Amino acid sequence: MEALAAVSHETGKMGIEKIDVAEPKTGEIAVKMVACGVCHTDAAGLHQIFPVPFPAVYGHEGVGIVDKVGDNVTNVAVGDRVVMTFPSCGVCPSCVDGHPYACDRMLELFWGGRLPDGTTPYSQDGVPVSTFFGQGSFSTYTVVQARNVVKVDIDSDEELANLCSLGCGVQTGVGAVLHGLKAEPHGSIAVFGAGGVGMAAIMGAKLAGCYPIIAVDVVPSRLELAKEIGATHTVNGKEVDAVEEIRKITNGGAHYSVESSAVPALTLQALDCLRKRGKACQVSVTGPATIELPIEPLILSKNVTYFGLAEGASNPPVFIPELVAYYKQGRLPVDKLVTLYDFKDIDKAFEDSHTGVAIKPILVF
């Protein structure tokens, strides 16, 4: 099968080119793509923050319609509308235990450009082309592991396009609050970075019944929208000392914080803004350099918890249908984050994500 994909042959550049897509093998499905979200992690891939072998097709928030199924596929059938999500091996202890986000092969399957069996469905003139997060969904057609997708009960392609980021950014943000922090009602929370992931964390905080919900960003329009979707307070980190402001709003410090800005210095702020027994969850990918955290001799007196979390500790076949239900009830207004772009305008979508014009650019095929 031939498809059109955004192929990257060098750091920072993509062009729409023809690729060949192999037939689905055992346990795999072919998907005719409807739309794909742009997540900050695609930009990290494009800029080779972690090396993905060239040539490569990025994209890991795809939605589409199942076109073919390989042998031994039982979770979806031809014609189903699906949300694609992150890959996992399915056989390591974490996968078997229902925690595929902590798969032993996670980094390799996210960034290594190959499916778990070491192959890629993509090629150009017989030369293998990398996929990304087992999806490579900046393509009109793809082949993925069936366990990488979740069937969703949605009636139209237009509506399906709104749900692209359920497979990554939304489950990451909502899951950070519900599964990672296990936020309790009335707990105070500060979310650093009101991008696609941070906005989802704010929605998650509202679902959990948190108060106050404080959004920290440097783009005024994002802070405005944060208020619309659930933030009770906003802090512009460019104008004020965010930690001091959060301490004021929360009477001494937040119970919870989420770092989703990917600005390394904000990791420290996400810790500093906590009250005693507070918990900070790092979801952003700050790059290969190590962030140094000063640990005081009496750190024990603070009794705080700091942890990193992949994909919102999501078990997608369980969590994605829950998120769809929240969306249908109007309690997860992800459509408010969406700006649609024609697939050919992918560079513009990346640029608008980078400059803050668009929170969740969605490429439509």
Ligand SMILES: NC(=O)c1ccc[n+]([C@@H]2O[C@H](COP(=O)([O-])OP(=O)(O)OC[C@H]3O[C@@H](n4cnc5c(N)ncnc54)[C@H](O)[C@@H]3O)[C@@H](O)[C@H]2O)c1
């Ligand atoms: N843990 C995971 O599994 C997972 C999943 C998806 C994305 N991510 C990562 O999460 C991060 C966020 O992704 P995204 O798609 O929401 O990115 P994004 O670029 O949409 O959001 C980042 C936000 O941070 C804000 N920001 C920038 N500088 C700031 C500052 N100094 N103070 C406050 N805010 C500032 C930006 O204005 C923007 O709104 C990225 O690092 C991405 O790679 C992680």
Ligand SMILES: [Zn+2]
């Ligand atoms: Zn695994």
Ligand SMILES: [Zn+2]
């Ligand atoms: Zn992502």
